[in-house]
Amino acid sequence: MPDxxxxxxxxxxAEARFRLAGLAAVALSAAAVLFLLGxxxxxxxxxxxxxxxxxxxxxxxxxxxxxxxxxxGRGADLAxxxxxxEEAVARSADAALGPGGRAMLSxxxxxxxxxxxxxxxxxxxxxxxxxxxxxxxxDEAAEGRGTPAARATLARLREAGLVRRGFDxxxxxxxxxxxxxxxxLGGAIRGTLMVLAVTLGAAVPLGLFAALWLEEYAxxxxxxxxxxxxxxxxxxxxSIIFGLLGLAFFLGTLGMARSAPLVGGLxxxxxxxxxIVITARGALRAVPASIREAAAAVGASRAQVVFHxxxxxxMPGVLTGTxxxxxxxxxxxxxxxxxxxxxxxxxxxxDPNDPATVLPVQVFLWAGExxxxxxxxxxxxxxxLLAVLLGANGLAVALxxxxxxxx
Amino acid sequence: xxxxxxxxxxxxxxLIAWSAGIARGxxxxxxxxxxxxxxxxxxxxxxxxxxxxxxxxxxxxxxMVGPGLVTDVVLRTxxxxxxxxxxxxxxxxxxxxxxxASGQSPDAFHPLARALAPAYAAAQARADAVALGAALLLAxxxxxxxxxxxxxxxxxxxxxxxGTEAVLLAAALVALxxxxxIAASLMWESxxxxxxxxxxxxxxxxxxxxxxxxxxxxxxxxxxxxLFWGTFLIGAVIAMGLAVPLGLMSAIYLSQYAAAGVRxxxxxxxEVLAGVPSVxxxxxxxxxxxxxxxxxxxALGIADASxxxxxxxxxxxxxxxIPFVSSVADDALTAVPADLRDASLALGATPSETVRRVLLxxxxxxxxxxxxxxVSRAVGExxxxxxxxxGVATISADPFRGATTVxxxxxxxxxxxxxxxxxxxxxxxxxxxALFAATLVMNVAALAIVKRYRETYA
Numbered sequence: 001m002p003d004x005x006x007x008x009x010x011x012x013x014a015e016a017r018f019r020l021a022g023l024a025a026v027a028l029s030a031a032a033v034l035f036l037l038g039x040x041x042x043x044x045x046x047x048x049x050x051x052x053x054x055x056x057x058x059x060x061x062x063x064x065x066x067x068x069x070x071x072x073g074r075g076a077d078l079a080x081x082x083x084x085x086e087e088a089v090a091r092s093a094d095a096a097l098g099p100g101g102r103a104m105l106s107x108x109x110x111x112x113x114x115x116x117x118x119x120x121x122x123x124x125x126x127x128x129x130x131x132x133x134x135x136x137x138x139d140e141a142a143e144g145r146g147t148p149a150a151r152a153t154l155a156r157l158r159e160a161g162l163v164r165r166g167f168d169x170x171x172x173x174x175x176x177x178x179x180x181x182x183x184x185l186g187g188a189i190r191g192t193l194m195v196l197a198v199t200l201g202a203a204v205p206l207g208l209f210a211a212l213w214l215e216e217y218a219x220x221x222x223x224x225x226x227x228x229x230x231x232x233x234x235x236x237x238x239s240i241i242f243g244l245l246g247l248a249f250f251l252g253t254l255g256m257a258r259s260a261p262l263v264g265g266l267x268x269x270x271x272x273x274x275x276i277v278i279t280a281r282g283a284l285r286a287v288p289a290s291i292r293e294a295a296a297a298v299g300a301s302r303a304q305v306v307f308h309x310x311x312x313x314x315m316p317g318v319l320t321g322t323x324x325x326x327x328x329x330x331x332x333x334x335x336x337x338x339x340x341x342x343x344x345x346x347x348x349x350x351d352p353n354d355p356a357t358v359l360p361v362q363v364f365l366w367a368g369e370x371x372x373x374x375x376x377x378x379x380x381x382x383x384x385l386l387a388v389l390l391g392a393n394g395l396a397v398a399l400x401x402x403x404x405x406x407x
Numbered sequence: 408x409x410x411x412x413x414x415x416x417x418x419x420x421x422l423i424a425w426s427a428g429i430a431r432g433x434x435x436x437x438x439x440x441x442x443x444x445x446x447x448x449x450x451x452x453x454x455x456x457x458x459x460x461x462x463x464x465x466x467x468x469x470x471m472v473g474p475g476l477v478t479d480v481v482l483r484t485x486x487x488x489x490x491x492x493x494x495x496x497x498x499x500x501x502x503x504x505x506x507x508a509s510g511q512s513p514d515a516f517h518p519l520a521r522a523l524a525p526a527y528a529a530a531q532a533r534a535d536a537v538a539l540g541a542a543l544l545l546a547x548x549x550x551x552x553x554x555x556x557x558x559x560x561x562x563x564x565x566x567x568x569x570g571t572e573a574v575l576l577a578a579a580l581v582a583l584x585x586x587x588x589i590a591a592s593l594m595w596e597s598x599x600x601x602x603x604x605x606x607x608x609x610x611x612x613x614x615x616x617x618x619x620x621x622x623x624x625x626x627x628x629x630x631x632x633x634l635f636w637g638t639f640l641i642g643a644v645i646a647m648g649l650a651v652p653l654g655l656m657s658a659i660y661l662s663q664y665a666a667a668g669v670r671x672x673x674x675x676x677x678e679v680l681a682g683v684p685s686v687x688x689x690x691x692x693x694x695x696x697x698x699x700x701x702x703x704x705x706a707l708g709i710a711d712a713s714x715x716x717x718x719x720x721x722x723x724x725x726x727x728x729i730p731f732v733s734s735v736a737d738d739a740l741t742a743v744p745a746d747l748r749d750a751s752l753a754l755g756a757t758p759s760e761t762v763r764r765v766l767l768x769x770x771x772x773x774x775x776x777x778x779x780x781x782v783s784r785a786v787g788e789x790x791x792x793x794x795x796x797x798g799v800a801t802i803s804a805d806p807f808r809g810a811t812t813v814x815x816x817x818x819x820x821x822x823x824x825x826x827x828x829x830x831x832x833x834x835x836x837x838x839x840x841a842l843f844a845a846t847l848v849m850n851v852a853a854l855a856i857v858k859r860y861r862e863t864y865a
Contacts, residue, residue, distance in 0.1 A: 018759035022660025209578030230586035236850040238787020244839040248592035255475030331684025334789035360686045393682045
């Protein structure tokens with residue numbers, strides 16, 4: 001029966017092809033992840049290192065006109081800037097590195113000197129050797145790019161043993177700046193924490209209470225259906241629509257402060273709430289009815305049944321939902337752009353009504369910078385953002401696994 | 408930071424009210440006789456709720472309304488006349504004055520901000536004092552009122568129960584109010600827009616260029632068809648063309664072929680894709696994919712291949728949606744009863760024949776519902792479109808040329824300098840309404856399909 005054998009061969013070949021197509025799809029998807037993460041990590045490594053130049057700074061001979069009592073507290077930055085510290089540092093650089101020395105240092109290098117002086121005012125009276133951040137062009141050259149002139153300068157400095165590369169702590173701690181070598185994520189991290197505090201403070205109680213009402217209290221009927229439908233719908237509404245709501249209601253109707261963590265946090269809270277409600281309801285539904293009946297049978301009131309017996313058992317599930325919702329809110333950019341959190345913010349926010357920015361928006365802003373030196377910064381920012389998000393997602397998975405094992 | 412102090416004081420008063428309530432409860436318990444003696448706990452909760460509830464409610468409302476009131480007071484000072492009329496410059500000046508007034512920044516850049524700062528500081532101090540005083544008064548009055556009522560024989564428990572239920576109900580209503588708020592605010596602003604621009608001009612106009620919209624006939628430059636087309640091309644055609652086959656085949660492979668060990672390792676990897684924020688995809692699209700696509704277009708002989716091509720944005724959007732499609736397809740495939748699959752295999756069908764002839768047809772409604780949800784996500788996706796798609800609206804089916812999306816235009820329109828009631832700003836809300844309506848219809852349809860399908864096999 002050659003016919004049957006050929007038929008079987010064809011079917012087996014089709015089977016192999018189909019299987020291969022499936023494997024190829026999985027491999028392609030996995031390759032996309034690895035390529036994306038790899039490309040980011042490659043660039044980010046460069047963004048986390050900075051080039052420092054060793055310079056002898058002599059402020060004693062610079063003739064700074066300065067009142068020593070003003071070197072502490074809030075006025076210190078202004079006092080030092082007003083006394084001409086920037087020019088003094090530039091002149092020291094010219095003296096130490098030869099003509100054009102000031103161009104080898106980052107435009108924010110004098111701020112490092114300023115902070116050093118604030119820590120140790122004696123630096124005003126004696127010369128000191130400091131490692132200061134190099135100009136963006138030299139930083140580029142140190143990473144194998146940059147102009148030939150910058151590379152030549154770098155080679156000359158290297159020969160003199162004046163160049164060091166190191167981990168850029170300023171990236172994590174400093175505020176945003178227009179100079180790519182001095183731009184830091186500190187302000188954005190602070191803004192993110194404030195936004196997150198507002199989001200969690202509003203969304204967790206609201207979401208948990210709404211879930212409790214729907215699962216434990218709501219009489220089956222029109223109202224419960226309406227609330228349920230609106231929550232399911234809200235979970236699928238594009239995030240930018242929440243931005244429009246925040247703009248029209250919080251900024252337009254209530255007149256709240258633009259660009260502020262309070263408004264951003266509330267906008268994200270409305271977006272996060274449905275996620276928490278949906279997962280919390282699942283966790284509440286998974287608590288066996290026998291728990292409720294047993295508690296009620298020994299005379300517990302309804303609130304006691306819910307808060308003393310059902311809720312503690314459902315808590316791990318609620319926590320998982322909270323972490324998932326938080327991770328989503330952490331990565332969100334679009335709604336925050338609409339409520340004005342896209343401004344350049346040089347001073348980290350202190351009050352929830354101060355202008356602020358958050359990590360993903362900071363990444364977006366740096367991505368839009370024309371200066372190629374910002375490419376490394378952007379990738380480093382993405383690496384920080386991804387580390388935070390993957391950490392949060394990992395926490396959610398770990399919580400889920402732990403919870404599933406216990407039951 | 409007057410709010411923090413007020414919050415602490417209110418919490419302290421609530422604690423005092425709680426312990427006083429407990430003491431009253433103990434006395435009531437001691438005074439009662441017989442088997443059903445009242446517990447002390449509800450007495451404490453009742454008192455604490457009355458002390459903290461109204462004061463907290465006031466503080467929440469105040470935290471939202473207060474800063475606006477302070478600004479209003481400052482705007483009524485004589486110096487405020489020199490402020491720029493609206494927009495970003497005005498906001499920065501006010502923010503600078505506020506920072507100076509609160510002592511966060513040592514000096515202001517603008518002299519006007521310096522002039523406004525004292526007025527700001529005074530108004531802020533007065534507002535803080537009013538807030539603190541009112542919150543304390545409310546807490547004291549609430550606590551006192553509750554304690555007066557807590558006599559022996561007072562039914563505290565039922566009241567606490569009713570109060571709890573009311574609080575839970577209020578939280579549930581916030582969800583409903585959010586939905587209504589979205590619908591109302593979009594429709595309100597859109598209605599203002601359609602008073603300036605005819606509905607027909609907006610929905611069927613073929614020319615979109617907001618830069619020309621300041622002229623005599625804004626409707627002629629605000630025709631949204633190119634936006635709808637671009638959104639459809641990027642989100643529904645290109646992104647789905649990539650995400651549906653890859654996601655579906657991945658789901659089939661992972662659920663039907665892969666060994667349990669492989670599945671255990673590959674599924675989390677796909678979930679990692681789902682956890683990456685869209686701004687990262689956008690950056691990736693703009694800096695890596697878009698130039699590659701343009702070079703590909705040039706190599707293929709397409710002279711006007713754009714660096715902001717629809718293909719680059721759509722492809723990256725597709726990669727972003729793969730895990731979602733894969734997850735819903737996986738759910739739909741595993742929801743098909745195992746009997747169907749076993750019967751097909753028992754009759755001698757190969758696994759691929761079983762998947763194609765039995766599982767997929769049975770799971771089709773579920774898969775279709777999932778794809779519809781995926782389209783709704785792609786259509787609402789903003790950051791990839793903002794960073795990688797074009798800002799210029801054209802109607803072209805060529806994937807190597809630029810295309811713009813509704814979401815991209817909303818962001819562009821609202822992050823400019825426009826006044827709040829210019830036709831351009833209002834157009835963003837009309838676009839938002841269209842987006843909301845489209846995604847709502849898709850979501851409802853998808854949920855209906857999935858639900859009906861689930862009932863078939865229940």
